[in-house]
Amino acid sequence: MSSSLEKNMLILRSSDGEEFIVPEVVAVMSKAIKNMVEDECASNTIPVPNVDANILAMVIEFCKKHDESEAEAASDLKTFDSEFVNRGQEALYDLITAANFRDVKELLDALCQNVAEMIKGKSVHHIRIQFLGYQLFEILTSNFIWNIWCDRDFD
Amino acid sequence: MHILMDNFKHRKMYEVQDISVDEDQISNLPDCILHHILSFLPTKDVVATCLLSTRWKYLWSSVPILDFDDSLLYSSEVNDLYPPEMTCFMNFVERVLLFHDGSSMKKFRLSCRVCFNASRIHAWVSAAIKQKVQELDLCLFVEEPFILPCCVFYCESLTAVKIEMNCVLELPTCVSFPRLRTLYLALVTFLDDDSTQKLLSSCPVLQELTILDCDWMNLKRISVSIPTLKSLTIDDLPYFGSADELNGCQIKIDAANLIFLTYSGYLLNEIFLFNLSSLVNASIYVPIMCERQKEIAYRAVNLLRGLNSVKSMRISTGAIESLFLADNVLDHLPIFQKLTYLELSVEIEKHIVKKLMNLLQYSPNLESLVFAEGFNPRVCFGEDDWILKPVPKCFLACLKSVSLHNFHWNCTEVCFLNFLLKNTFVLERLNIFCSKSLFGDAKEQKEVIDQLQMLPRVSTSCVIMFS
Structure with missing residues (x-):
């Protein structure tokens, strides 16, 4: 299994057992995962309890976009963020919980700001x-x- | 505190319902996340959430950011039942400060553009400082000279201070900001050399300094000598004083770790740069002035000499023009050995072209050249204007990317592109961004793209991108 995995890739396993192959640079945008990788207590497969496949896929999508577009125009990313966080309450709740639990700062900020906008004024x-x-x-x-x-x- | 809060129950019509049975998802989030959500909002909106449900009743009181802005008094919906008054704002601030759990206060922002009451503002700011606030952000439109509380200037907890205030900045005898990383001053009038120097010398860990539209008239000589400084912005377009007065302040900047430098101004205050070996990014905007051009020109040359190790530079055409008003400017310009990115922030006029080409001779390692505003569409210049002797070294060896914005598809631009493609040997990308007038016309765009692809080029790997 590990031998077939490309270098610098990690496997994330959601609470319902689905596995996602993700570049390490993307995965470590979660501070919790970063700490595990740095402490070398992570094997190739990192369990992500409390986050189901559906939500984990969304979190990965967000992190991938933010990793890719570091050099891209900031306005593009802003549009992506505002579209990404525009979801129903249930998904928002799950995403916020996941972002908080896995410590993904950019995602948490984008989501919280979105909820704040619902209140503002x-x-x-x-x-x-x-x-x-x-x-x-x-x-x-x-x-x-x-x-x-x-x-x-x-x- | 809780005894007080219990007295807070609203009258029947504002009664808070207990809705624990069918509570919504957002309300189920833990306190720390709800605090995070609320910290994006002005305090007015934060406090209003106390009526949402029992879950929200006390949450507002421990949100780490207090943000009071009196302009919100006037921006609410028109048909309001209760038109607000200034005293409402003041009472509101006081009531919040009274009931807020001060120990959690991280940031205190106060913007008073209309409601100016010196003694109250004094008290509010002092109260925030007493709670060991870390970020202080004040925007005060004063009607009479206002002196900030002394405690602001020797507050150990402050990491960021922003003061926007249209009066003299008076300082106490003792100034000390042991943790201050960010200092932002706008619209203030500096009192004298001594006090200003004292302020700039009492921030041992400062990383970011911004001075916007401040009045330097009372100053003669100031030194910004801060080894920890990473970013410096001076916006010095004069609102005070006349343009004839060239004997402004001499500002000496010595910052070995500076990474970002932004200057915009007429150079009426003279800038001396020392020791900027770490500089990566510089942005220079100097509008052209009719009087005293020679003196300004020497100041511009001096400024650029201090930027000789910069990697990326954004410069206005006025600054380039100023440079070339100095006699023998080419003898004094440094070679920008590390410069790989050059952006021209103002549209190009005909008389700039030759000066720009000269500047390129001094940038032997340039990789990207960006015309951020394109060419002035009202003037026409032909291929003769672009003759280069010799062709700059960067054209032959390293210029890989050129971007031209605000493209109209006129003869000036076609001449330039012809010239560029004939003389750049390693060009990989030519990015063309069309102007608003061209943007809507899909048919014409198609024609432009076809014709652009036909232009002869020496770099075979060059790709022309059009958007």
Whole structure:
């Protein structure tokens, strides 16, 4: 098995047992994997528990793109990022968890920034609809914060 | 703190529902990730999340970044139920500072363009410093001279300081930034040589220094001598003082580890570069000025002499033009032995061509040449303008890539391309980026591409890319 593997390639095994052959430079964008490789405690196959094949494939896609386009125009990468993170809540949740757990900083930042954009400048009403799927009794506009939160007595 | 927060319950209409039963996915993320998400937002939006659900109620209070910007008062939706006032902003800042868990404060940003209240701002900044904040970012449009709290200038925890403030920068007698890595100053007026020198000398680990549109008029001589400095930006296009005044400040820069240098300005303040052997990237923008051209020319020559070990340079045509106003400039120019990348940041005029070609004679190892704005489409120059004696060494041996932007497909450009392809022996790529006017016309583009491929060339491996 290991002999047939090209140099500088690693195998990542997802929680549901699927294997991905990935260049080492791409894999080590995950700090967790990087530490394993550096400590030489990684065999050729690195298990990635808690991350299923579907999500792992997405993470690899992201890392590959970021590895390739280091020299490319930053704007291209930005477009890619914004398209990449534009996903449903469930996928976002899984991706954020994976990025956090495997310590992939660029991916975590891109995902968190995307969620932040959902909140930015929105009223609580809008955020609730986006996050929770339902709204508060009262529509609180985004300026409520200046007036209500500060000037009311809270009992 | 929690007793206070418990008093925080909103009246019935703002009652926070407990929705633990069908909580959404985002809310299920651990605190550290939600903090990370919230740290991308202005504090106004962060605090608003306290009403989302019980999960979010106290999260805002330990987000490591506080970001107050009074312009957000006026940018919210028009039909708001409660039009905001300045006092609201001030009360908001104070209330947040009161309830925020200060021990987690990493960055404090305050932008007051409208709401200027000196004593309150003084108190807020002091409060942030007291919490051992690491990054301080202040943007203050002051109505009267404002003195920053002394504690800012001997704060051990600060790693990054940004001060944008339209008044004199007054400093206390004692200045010390033992951990400061980034210093950014904009719009300030430097008080005098002594205090400015004190500031620049009290940052032993500074890596990045940016000085934007500051007023140097009170200064005579300043030395930026920082061995740890990696990046220096001086943007010195004058907003103050007149162009006749050439006796500006003498700025001596000595930074053995500097990698990036950006200068844009009229050279009214004179720059002396020493010891820049590590420099990789330089960007020089000097607009051409009508008065005192000779003096400016010598300053430009001096500036370029200090850049002799740079690898990559972006330069404005005004800077090149300035150079060649000096007498015997060719005797004084250094040979840019390490220069492999040269970008011309302003569109090329007819009278620049010869000067540019001369500059290329001094860049024997150039590999890439980029015309980032192309040629001025309103002037026409023919092949005679491109005669080179001798052909620069880099054309014969190493120039591999040429990029021409803003391409209109006019005779000037065709002459240039003809000249280029006949004289560059190892050219591998010619990248042509068409102008907006050509961009929409697919038919004409096709014709251009066909004709470009027909141009005779000496480098057989040269590929012409068109986009």
